[in-house]
Amino acid sequence: MQFEKPVIDCPDPRRLAAFYARLLRLQVLENAPDWVVLGREEGMRELAFQRVHPWVPPTWPDPEQPQQMHLDIRVDDVEAAEALALSLGARRAPGSPEVGYRVFLDPAGHPFCLVHGRSPVDDPRMGFDTTR
Known part of the structure; x- marks a missing residue:
């Protein structure tokens, strides 16, 4: 068993991923409207964002x-x-x-x-x- 990454629910994955990518100096590894994954380098899937409705x-x-x-x-x-x-x-x-x-x-x-x-x-x- 291996820990992969935390996934953060949010209303706009691309917007929130852009914030954390710049803050933490990470790169976008996967980029879809409802799902974005960040990491320091290819293969390092360290932080993900997924769209949820409704967002609270x-x-x-x-x-x-x-x-x-x-x-x-x-x-x-x-x-x-x-x-x-x-x-x-x-x-x-x-x-x-x-x-x-x-x-x-x-x-x-x-x-x-x-x-x-x-x-x-x-x-x-x-x-x-x-x-x-």
Whole structure:
């Protein structure tokens, strides 16, 4: 068994995929009106978007319509990452303590966090110890 990728429901897969492709520097690997897959390179299907009807966005942090899911995105420079996210159509989410992270809403309303500071664990994908 192997984990493939998360799939995010949204009203416009191409629009939301374009946002994340630019934010995360990913490329479009599959592109259909109702289904888009992103990855760092061919064969790396890392994040997908599918159209759903009717679309009901999360209203985080309101528990009446919970966040459903969120992405944590580690960044070195949180100020630069925030500026990029906002320029691509994200908006800051209200009501978060934001210690070590900042919460945003993507163009479809999904929350995501820009996590900053030292990682508490080594990331084997990075090829070096991120805790030092």
